[in-house]
Amino acid sequence: EALRHLAKKHKLKIFDVDSPDQGIVHVISPELGIVQPGLSLICADSHTCTQGAFGALAWGVGTTDLEHALATKTLKLRKPKNMRITLMGKWPEGVSAKDAILAIISEFGASHGNGFAIEFAGPATESLNLEDRMTLCNMAIEFGAFTAIIKPDHKVTAWLNNRPYTPDNATSNIQEYIATLFSDKDAVFDDEINFDVTPLKPYVSWGSSVDQSAPIDSLVPEGNCALTPALNYMDLSVGTPLTGLKIDGAFIGSCTNGRLTDLRRAAAILKDKKIAPHVKAICVPGSSRVKAEAEQEGIDKIFLDAGFEWCESGCGFCFYAGGETFHKGARVISSTNRNFEGRQGPRVKTHIAAPETVAASAVSGFITAHNHEGH
Structure with a gap:
């Protein structure tokens, strides 16, 4: 009741338990079009990085940082290091993004990504649907990462089309905008991992x-x-x-x-x-x-x-x-x-x-x- 009262007092949208839009925040934000390419987005949960699958900079914060952002619309961060994980090869039948991220974390360790913003890239990443890309980004935090992100493409545009919170309920301008959201060809990363999914088994x-x-x-x-x-x-x-x-x-x-x-x-x-x-x-x-x-x-x-x-x-x-x-x-x-x-x-x-x-x-x-x- 306190949450309902405060949301109403401060004119904040609340997805209550009886709402047809209710659910886990990292699921409802993409399905409602709240997350958009290029946005900076925070939430008081560590798996907020899930939404990096849409080309957004999304990360989890504590309640103090959340309160500060609500009051000031700003948040101070230490710039993270950059890591690129390039997924190559062809996905075997019956093997998924969940298996890939478990394999990567088991090979390199749960702390290997500490202090990094990870970009998932490569043809095997691009071939994934949005749900599987979200799985990859979701578990970056289990790698110790600050967040994860994937270059947005036509699949992102198609997903966001006619979502309730997509601006103006149209994506005509989004396609042009997301074309600018990519890493330069000569970009230098602090760490690089190349991972072939071809021999991957269920993990x-x-x-x-x-x-x-x-x-x-x-x-x-x-x-x-x-x-x-x-x-x-x-x-x-x-x-x-x-x-x-x-x-x-x-x-x-x-x-x-x-x-x-x-x-x-x-x-x-x-x-x-x-x-x-x-x-x-x-x-x-x-x-x-x-x-x-x-x-x-x-x-x-x-x-x-x-x-x-x-x-x-x-x-x-x-x-x-x-x-x-x-x-x-x-x-x-x-x-x-x-x-x-x-x-x-x-x-x-x-x-x-x-x-x-x-x-x-x-x-x-x-x-x-x-x-x-x-x-």
């Missing part, structure tokens, strides 16, 4: 940090004693195969993978199948609009028929804040972005993966890739 996390991830058909890797706490928490040992680990829960949703394309891909795997009897499976669409559009396509029925719970949109089950969650100590495969201790509930052991992997694992009852039979 899954095995530890309690995002960089503790590996191809799904690999074994829990050896490491130094610093990995012992993660292995103990996850109840795993070196050499354990990741494929075939029995799961108790499966979750599809979040600002990383709770969009309509994510639900469509998962539904294609779940169609005419049932989840394993011992698995608690939950889907939380990223916004009320995503939920409504999915229901129009019958996606909700596919999830429900398979045995999933179909919930209202929001951040539920991604970030545990004392509400409903999986049972204590459950092993859960999840399409979310973080897997640290207790992230999804007391003693819950989270394995991060793409929605397709989550759906296939829910059916199998064990961690498995969707193109694998059994476990």
Whole structure:
């Protein structure tokens, strides 16, 4: 009630819980056209960098900085260093942007991007749809980055066309403007990473940090004693195969993978199948609009028929804040972005993966890739 009162007092738009536009902020901002190429945009959440997929400079802030920006329309920043991650090659069937970013973070470490603004570039980046580009940018913060950005193109223009908050509900001038938003050919970056997606396999996390991830058909890797706490928490040992680990829960949703394309891909795997009897499976669409559009396509029925719970949109089950969650100590495969201790509930052991992997694992009852039979 206090939030409603203050929003009204200061003439701020509020997307209340009963609004058809309600949802996770990083989902509703793009679908409503609030984010636009070239904008500077802040929000009191670390995954605000998601919206860099539209060529905006977007980053998360604390409440003090947010208050300062509301009062002054300014914010002081230390200029970040620049990193370019060039994705090359051809995407293998069944492999997604989620797998790519998990692979990059696992190879270089969760702190490699500290202090950097990352530009994702290259032909494999350009071939992605906007939802997958958002997944890439969303998880830049798990790389330690300040933010991430992708050069806007015709896909951005098409996405923003006729969105409620797109200026004048038209994009005729936006195309001309976004043509100016690119890095110079001779631009020098403080760090460069070239990553070939051609040999990429589905990835899954095995530890309690995002960089503790590996191809799904690999074994829990050896490491130094610093990995012992993660292995103990996850109840795993070196050499354990990741494929075939029995799961108790499966979750599809979040600002990383709770969009309509994510639900469509998962539904294609779940169609005419049932989840394993011992698995608690939950889907939380990223916004009320995503939920409504999915229901129009019958996606909700596919999830429900398979045995999933179909919930209202929001951040539920991604970030545990004392509400409903999986049972204590459950092993859960999840399409979310973080897997640290207790992230999804007391003693819950989270394995991060793409929605397709989550759906296939829910059916199998064990961690498995969707193109694998059994476990």
